[in-house]
Amino acid sequence: MRVRQRQKDPVPSHDLPHPRLEIDRQRAEFVDAAVEGRFNRHHLPERSAQLKLSLLFCAAFYVAFGATDVATLGATPTAWLMVALRVLVALAAGACWLAIARRPESVRLAVLSACAVEILGLAVFMVLCWYQPTAMTWNVMSQALILMAIYIAIPNRFVYAVWIAAGSSVVFCAMLLFQGFLKLDDIVALVLLLALGNTLGYIGARRFHLAQREEFRSAILLQQLADRDPLTGCYNRRVLQKGLLDAELARARRYGTALSVILCDIDHFKRINDTHGHAAGDHVLQEFGGLLLAMTRETVDSVVRYGGEEFLVVLPETDLEGARALAERVRHAFGSTGSAVEFGQFVTATASFGIAAVPALYPDAPETPAVLIEAADAQLYAAKRGGRNCVRGAVVTGERLQSMA
Incomplete structure (x- = not known):
């Protein structure tokens, strides 16, 4: 939720x-x-x-x-x-x-x-x-x-x-x-x-x-x-280094609330750059980043351009089911609408999503953000191996994955 x-x-x-x-x-x-x-x-x-x-x-x-x-x-x-x-x-x-x-x-x-x-x-x-x-x-x-x-x-x-x-x-x-x-x-x-x-x-x-x-x-x-990616308007990794996810983890442990992260990756992004040019690729990145910002809660959720075509979404007070529902909405919206590029052309792209969630009221929440990000990354690779354009997720308890979604 x-x-x-x-x-x-x-x-x-x-x-x-x-x-x-x-x-x-x-x-x-x-x-x-x-x-x-x-x-x-x-x-x-x-x-x-x-x-x-x-x-x-x-x-x-x-x-x-x-x-x-x-x-x-x-x-x-x-x-x-x-x-x-x-x-x-x-x-x-x-x-x-x-x-x-x-x-x-x-x-x-x-x-x-x-x-x-x-x-x-x-x-x-x-x-x-x-x-x-x-x-x-x-x-x-x-x-x-x-x-x-x-x-x-x-x-x-x-x-x-x-x-x-x-x-x-x-x-x-x-x-x-x-x-x-x-x-x-x-x-x-x-x-x-x-x-x-x-x-x-x-x-x-x-x-x-x-x-x-x-x-x-x-x-x-x-x-x-200093904190924003100039291309997409999302946060850059400097915000993570300053302790964004550390603070959310500490808050989740203190108040017993759920916490989820979604690692998103645009499928075959290199192919878009090679076929349509880097300007078109930049436009696709802008469209995807803007979509993530529009579909998350302002002042509550955080969208970070994690690197290249990867984005990390931090969702406080959100369990695995809620994060999965959001990822599915973003996946459907991004895959069903093309991104307009130069000369009236449209580029259609898809994205894959890996979710790691900490359940509410769980006393053994991870101590470091690295555990959450590694878990989300593992789920993202599972989505890639599963054919891309899909969502995979898992519950993280302590230092391990508990269940798959």
Whole structure:
């Protein structure tokens, strides 16, 4: 059987064979949510470390500025209430720091922590400003600095930073206008200063987020060039050497799931090259590789150009019966449709398939990929000896073949 979807452990870049790498320039995020999630997971350790440091730094200074409340209001109950509110924000920042330290793998927790501390800190700041209307100049400067921290210093999603910073600026202006202490020149200066702070913060944060994603996209493209066969678009053997099949075997042993591999070979491929030319042979390879990619599960199965006209298909959570059914569908589809070559000619070819499968819930799964590949190769040769254009398969348990299919 073949399971359509599954949860996979974090693995290297070949989990997204054809990702959409467009970047939304306004949101400063990848259009493809899967790529954006992968980007966030890649940068999570660095961003979490920066976020924890920023939380501690901001909390310390937030409390330290309580001295200005006492200096402005005197040692009054209101002043000490302001100090207590500042301490509350610091405690919230400390709680978020602890949560991130305990769950360093959670992107969502890091984002929620950043948003929670920013919103709570700004809400308390509004209360502080309400009780200190005569310190408007210093409060406006403080608001501008807080905006810079939201945009630049505290790692967060760009859109969240924009909404929080812009929303707090609107609330801040409305509060001061409601208090009625401002003259016209003060209002103009206030609006311009906050507009400048938001604009500079927006430009700086957007440029930073876009630059990070551009760098990540370039890395993905370079990785694809290194891992992909340029003719067929399938993986090359370098991906196997990097541990693709090792990881799938380890996963099968850990979760008790089935695992199958299919070794495919185009029959009489040398004859195609000799008769129709190498360009026609390349086109047949492209057609066969494209067929394998189209008939396997994206982000779950892996198709590798193993060498020449041979392809290796890795099928997680697929038993022998499911792998055989897939191989038969591919065999029939490839053999029944010709490959168009130059001058309107069609080349008809067939393929042979050898399958090696590890059953589910079997404690004696092979330790190395070589056992699976050797077993699939033996079955492929059996298919060749059996007249080609057919499928042969076997169950692999431990270091041996158990049964034929």
